[in-house]
Every structure is written in C-alpha cells, then in structure tokens.
Amino acid sequence: MADTQVDADTQADEKQATRDGKRADRLARQIGSFAKEHGGAEAQIAYLGEKGARIVLVGEDGGWGDLVAPSHVVATSAVEKSGVTVHEDFDGEFAAKVKTGPYEWSRMAGIQLGGPKNS
Template sequence: MADTQVDEKQAAKAARRADKLARQIGSFAKEHGGAEGQIAYIGQRGARIVLVGEDGGWGDLVAPSHAVAKSAVEKSGITVHEDFDGEFAAKVKTGPYEWTRMAGIQLGGPKNG
C-alpha cells in the first residue's frame, strides 16, 4: 500500500514538472516564432531539452528524467529531432558572446569556468 502511494506521488510530481516544462517551451516558442527541440540524456541529472526558435534563438531546459522531458515536448507540440545536427543545428544563430565563451582561452576569450 505504501509503495503505491509513493509511486502515485512521484507520478504526480513528474506530471507537474512536465506541465511546467511544456509551458516554458510554449513561452519560448511564442517568443521566437515557433521552436523545435532535441532531448539529450545528461546522466543522473536527467535530460536536457535543447530548443531552437524559428528566429535562430536558442536555449535549453533540464528535466529530471528522459520520460519527463519527452512528456513535456509532447505536451508543447514542438517538433523533436533525434540528433542535434544538419539542418536543425544550422538554424542556431550565435553572437559574439557565444563565440568568445566557446573559444575560451584559445582565442583570447574569457576562461570557461
């Protein structure tokens, strides 16, 4: 009996988290003229939902599990890609900040960390 209550509480918590993530994805999509995404496993931390807007803007969200991430993107209605490559990756627009952060000390940018 106790296990059932714990399972129900965990399921309800996961559903609430998926709903919140779906709202955040929807807000991102609205702000960027639409959005597409990709879910990446990040170990014990959960799963990362990478979002790319139609305008090239990008961002990410972290879900506590792949199942929660999948539920969130399904609820949001965005297109989800298996991989972050090709045409999907080419939609990302970066600015000077990202280039200096990615380059780090190699190109005289700020150190990462």
C-alpha cells in the same frame, strides 16, 4: 505486513507520477513561451545521466536555449505537451538553424582567442 508495503509503494509511485506530471506541465509552459517568443521552436532531448535530460530548443528566428528535466520521461512528456517538433539528433538542418553571436563565440573559444575563461 506485505499488503502495507505494497500500499506504501503504490502511494509513493502515485506521488512521484503526480510530481513528474507537474514538472512536465511546467516545462511545457516554458517551452511554449520560448516558442511564442521566437516564432516557433523545435527541440532535441539529450540524456544527462543521473541528472536527467536536457531539452535543447531552437527557435525559428535562430534563438536557442535549453531546459533540464529530472528524467528523460519528464522531458519527453513536456515536449509532447508543448507540441513542438522533436529531433532525434542535434545535427544537419536543425543545428544549422542556431544563430550565435560574439558572446557564444568568445565563450566557446575561451582563452585560445582571448575570450573569457571557461571556468
């Protein structure tokens, strides 16, 4: 009986590892596409708790975006597979590369400056 449970657990772990590998591959392709479109890219991974991890991307042209991975492990694997530089924190020179436009400023300001409500 115990061997059956061990086998089932092993199979479940293998299925999860396969799913995580496919997710990491898909995210790596998306990161690569972003990098190609923006002349290169750098990343930072942030924990989102139970929801997973956020991969923040900043292109060499100042464009930015993000992706969400189901776990920090998947996010780390995706970033490693994509080959982009990873930063521990989103600050300093890395944060200064982000270029924002009127849309972002109005969204950040919200109703305080007459922008759209953040709802």
